[in-house]
Amino acid sequence: xxxxxxxxxxxxxxxxSLDAIGDSWSxxxxxxxxxxxRRFGEFQKSLGMAKxxxxxxxxxxxxxxxxxxxxxxxxxxxxxxALTPKGRALFPVIVGLRQWGEDHFFEPREAHSMLVDTxxxxxxxxxxxxxxxxxxxxxxxxxxxKVADLPARAGxxxx
Amino acid sequence: xxxxxxxxxxxxxxxxSLDAIGDSWSxxxxxxxxxxxRRFGEFQKSLGMAKxxxxxxxxxxxxxxxxxxxxxxxxxxxxxxALTPKGRALFPVIVGLRQWGEDHFFEPREAHSMLVDTxxxxxxxxxxxxxxxxxxxxxxxxxxxKVADLPARAGxxxx
DNA sequence: CCGTATCCATTCCGATACTG
DNA sequence: CAGTATCGGAATGGATACGG
Numbered sequence: 001x002x003x004x005x006x007x008x009x010x011x012x013x014x015x016x017s018l019d020a021i022g023d024s025w026s027x028x029x030x031x032x033x034x035x036x037x038r039r040f041g042e043f044q045k046s047l048g049m050a051k052x053x054x055x056x057x058x059x060x061x062x063x064x065x066x067x068x069x070x071x072x073x074x075x076x077x078x079x080x081x082a083l084t085p086k087g088r089a090l091f092p093v094i095v096g097l098r099q100w101g102e103d104h105f106f107e108p109r110e111a112h113s114m115l116v117d118t119x120x121x122x123x124x125x126x127x128x129x130x131x132x133x134x135x136x137x138x139x140x141x142x143x144x145x146k147v148a149d150l151p152a153r154a155g156x157x158x159x
Numbered sequence: 160x161x162x163x164x165x166x167x168x169x170x171x172x173x174x175x176s177l178d179a180i181g182d183s184w185s186x187x188x189x190x191x192x193x194x195x196x197r198r199f200g201e202f203q204k205s206l207g208m209a210k211x212x213x214x215x216x217x218x219x220x221x222x223x224x225x226x227x228x229x230x231x232x233x234x235x236x237x238x239x240x241a242l243t244p245k246g247r248a249l250f251p252v253i254v255g256l257r258q259w260g261e262d263h264f265f266e267p268r269e270a271h272s273m274l275v276d277t278x279x280x281x282x283x284x285x286x287x288x289x290x291x292x293x294x295x296x297x298x299x300x301x302x303x304x305k306v307a308d309l310p311a312r313a314g315x316x317x318x
Numbered sequence: 319c320c321g322t323a324t325c326c327a328t329t330c331c332g333a334t335a336c337t338g
Numbered sequence: 339c340a341g342t343a344t345c346g347g348a349a350t351g352g353a354t355a356c357g358g
Contacts, residue, residue, distance in 0.1 A: 184351090213321095
């Protein structure tokens with residue numbers, strides 16, 4: 001057999017997920033989509049990637065139902081790319097990657113702007129670095145907390 | 160400029176994370192490491208990948224401090240690969256990918272064995288599909304819950 | 319059993335030019 | 339502005355042979 005192995009029919013859900021978004025760019029595009037970016041040029045400018053591969057990645061994300069194309073809101077003839085519910089469900093993955101990177105690639109209390117923090121604007125998620133109570137508010141009323149911050153529970157198993 | 164873009168010095172922690180583990184295989188190796196696999200041959204057999212690229216990915220994971228080599232526990236001359244604290248900190252990311260894949264690539268209530276569920280054995284994590292209370296127990300006493308299951312809190316912001 | 323080395327095909331990615 | 343077309347270099351990945 002030649003060519004890359006596909007995990008399309010793998011039994012493991014992690015493998016299936018990585019098959020859809022396991023390349024260098026897809027999750028960064030999704031991250032930007034959470035940040036409110038919708039237009040081809042916005043993604044291209046934000047990520048600095050070649051237009052042909054951006055087009056290819058967008059096609060793949062649309063094919064996987066993570067993004068969908070919608071008519072441009074400003075009446076232009078072009079398309080916009082919006083997160084679907086399936087795409088928005090990637091929020092915890094993005095947060096996990098962000099927190100892991102923050103904890104292991106940066107200085108302890110350094111602040112990083114992964115996503116813009118505007119209250120009434122376009123961003124779909126608020127991902128400011130560490131709110132006072134450690135809470136991060138995402139789309140669809142999801143809330144993510146760092147696992148270590150979760151309250152202890154009776155019956156928890158010691159390793 | 161030629162060659163692939165690197166995110167080694169990106170400001171965004173998500174980009175930095177993806178630079179370390181954003182390929183098809185690394186997270187699957189980490190997943191298997193959580194499952195208790197330690198030997199070269201175990202990974203190779205489990206993932207079915209070519210030995211040369213397994214060696215390359217293991218080298219990369221060790222270089223990033225996600226795995227570390229330790230002398231084989233059985234006295235053989237070979238090395239074993241064990242998760243470091245930094246590697247174990249990837250647990251929430253794996254869980255996020257697993258839950259997303261389970262929710263969007265499989266039938267609603269289907270059960271999937273991502274990781275072996277043994278109680279006293281070698282696995283470092285217990286990742287059985289959906290415990291009764293939705294709780295998943297990981298290494299280092301971490302606990303992960305599906306974000307939607309988190310209790311509502313006063314002052315939560317409606318989108 | 320544990321890797322390394324080699325060969326090869328495929329894919330990825332970047333730069334640029336081009337079209338509507 | 340939003341893509342498509344094309345090209346070339348680089349990395350990825352698979353099969354297999356080889357050596358410790």
